[in-house]
Amino acid sequence: MSQPDVKQRDLLELVRPDLRGFGGYKSARTEDLRGDVWLNANESAWSNPADANATSRRYPDPQPVALKAALSSLYGCAPDELLIGRGSDEAIDLLVRTLCVAGQDAVVATPPVFGMYAVSARLQDAKLIAVPLIDGPEGFAPDLDAIANAVLEQGAKLVFLCSPANPTGAAIPLAQIEALLQTLQGRALVVVDEAYGEFSDVPSATTLRVRYPEVAVLRTLSKAHALAAARVGVVIADPRLIAVLRACQAPYPVPTPCAELAVAGLSPSALAATRARIATVIEERARLASALSVLPGVRRVYASDANFLLLRFADAEAAFRALLAAGVVVRDQRSAPQLDDALRITIGTPEQNARVLAALNAQTVAA
Structure with missing residues (x-):
């Protein structure tokens, strides 16, 4: 990617002008009272x-x-760099x-990809610029030059990169994300969704x-930490942006039972069990990919992170129905x-x- 001649933009210039001093709703729990x-x-x-x-x-x-x-300890950031919300959504x-x-x-956004980026854009009446992933010999990968052009030529404010990508599975090398940030020089916020990190x-x-400062990261407890029903996710970003997001957030985003469950789920013993299960998933991912790749009806198994x-x-409908008949529901x-x-199959x-x-x-x- 070439280095364009563009003026570096301050992070808060990316925020809507009418929200740059917005205080939001002050709830009964906002004040530190005793x-x-x-x-x-x-x-x-x-x-x-x-x-x-x-x-x-x-x-x-x-x-x-x-x-x-x-969560700050888990993700290696300061508390003021993190906002907790209802999942990544x-x-x-x-x-x-x-x-x-x-x-x-x-x-x-980079289709095929997680659908909530497009849904949120539509609900806000923001134009969605689709920059399709490229399906190459190594699997699906983002077209970073086309993404940069979309920002610099069409004035996009937000870039969503899903890494590892859902539903395609591949992670984006960190050097490629950094190269995109260098090219954009603060013209957009690059959001890296690491739900499967x-x-x-x-x-x-x-x-x-x-x-x-123009990079934000999304993490969640829904996947590896097995707390999908608790709906606990975070955005990690510059404290100035976190403060603006908090002002725009609903007053009470995290129910007490969910918060208590999440804290317990991040105890040293729970984290040790989670690490063991992640290792099992990675082992099973390799074993399942190898076994599936030799089945006659399977055209391709994509490498996954x-x-x-x-x-x-060859016949996705027949495969889907065969799995369903066996009581196995896939995407x-x-x-x-x-x-x-x-089809997408969870490990x-x-x-x-x-x-x-x-x-x-x-x-x-049978076929």
């Missing part, structure tokens, strides 16, 4: 009969201190709404933040761009993966 009789939030003085621990009658801390400390929506003026600004050997893009495999089939990708013959337990292979083997024999 007391033993709490009558400032119109909460019930009594717990619900079903609330055995009596923890749910009070509104939660907007950014739970213990959870923020645990809320972070994506907040970023689009905070940076993009409706009907004026644009968002870059724990399954990859590629270092996190958080390591680039010291040199590039995530906890799933993307496959092309049908045939409506996604470039994937009209593809399960060894026993679940054996069922996948048995069902597809039986379907191949």
